[in-house]
Amino acid sequence: MLFKKVDDKSNQIQKLEELLLKTTAANKKDVIIKDLNKLNQKIKSENEIAYYLDFDLKKNKNIILLHDVDLSHNGRSAHIDHILITRLGVELINSFTSAGIVTISDGGSTTVFADNQTNSLPNPLEEIVRASRVFKDLVKSSGIFSMRISLLGGIKVEHKIIVDTTTVLSSHKLPKGFERSDCFISKRNIEIDKMSIVNIFKATSTIYSIEKAYDLAQFLKQSHSPKEFTYTPDFKEVAASKNTTGLSSARAKPTANQKSNHSNSSYVSKFSKPSSNSKSPKPCPRCGQGTLVERKPKTIKAKEKYGDKGFLGCSRYPKCRYKE
Secondary structure, eight states: EEEOOOOOOHHHHHHEEEEHHHOOOHHHHHHHHHHHHHHHHHHHHHHHHHHHHHHHTOOOSSSSEEEEEEEEEEEEEEEEEEEEEEETEEEEEEOOOOEEEEEEEEEOOEEEEEEEEEEEOOOOHHHHHHHHHHHHHHHHHOOOSHHHHHHTTTOHHHHHHHHTTTTEEEEESSTTTEETTTTTTHHHHHHTTTTTHHHHHHHTTTTOOHHHHHHHHHHHHHOOOOOOEEEEEEEEEEEHHOOOEESSSSOOOOOOOOOOOOHHHHHHEEEEEETTTOOOBBBBBBTSBBBEEEEEEEHHHHOOOOOHGGOOOOOOTOOOOOOO
């Protein structure tokens, strides 16, 4: 049963688009365009996963489904993309999406290869584990469940990361804790069918009524407190300013650049009007984050190649070694 829909995030897109229209510097426009594309990709991923979950579970009265839940307890906060509640326990689900070629290790460590370089991303499993701690403490404080369940360790809480279908993976086999969005429900049903007698006994020891499950869903919906969306563009590369966090919300964190140069196309044509007379630094065509600056050759080999006139190189050197 669908208990809470995905929150409308059109105002977040609107804020960035309005800022983009007010920005005149081409290099700063490029930063905002990239963040717009990241935000759009994240929203699209969450909506895709919500669609697959709704398709199979929306009318199931034994499974309660909530999307986009922001929780706070004792000074800690957590954003959970999707929550499934049954009489046997709760499943917390976060979505994962990224441009480039993604590699996920057995422990959840994640890297992405894009623009001829490899960057690390925050571990999505660790993020959902932290969210799970906030969730458990909040539910425990609610007093919804009996002392018997509390003495047995509380309700069962599991977590999963769902990768959307647009993310390109370096391996067809995902590590434990990860599933593809288009096959999550079928894999979940297979896992339930294969449950051992011991696991079934453990699950039934903390079983509760469907009314309690609905009470929990109502409590979570009432506890939902979405954080106000704020945006601070990261202009550290183009303005040598103090590092900022870019997109920020309940779970926003600074991440490595994930997009190739062509990923900006959806907004470049709509907002950018480059001028041939512009004196703004030229963005690096390889990484898209840095700008091209004049450099003097220092090695004998470089002096033989470029002479005394020097060359243009990326301001992010040595992270990006583009030169012309």
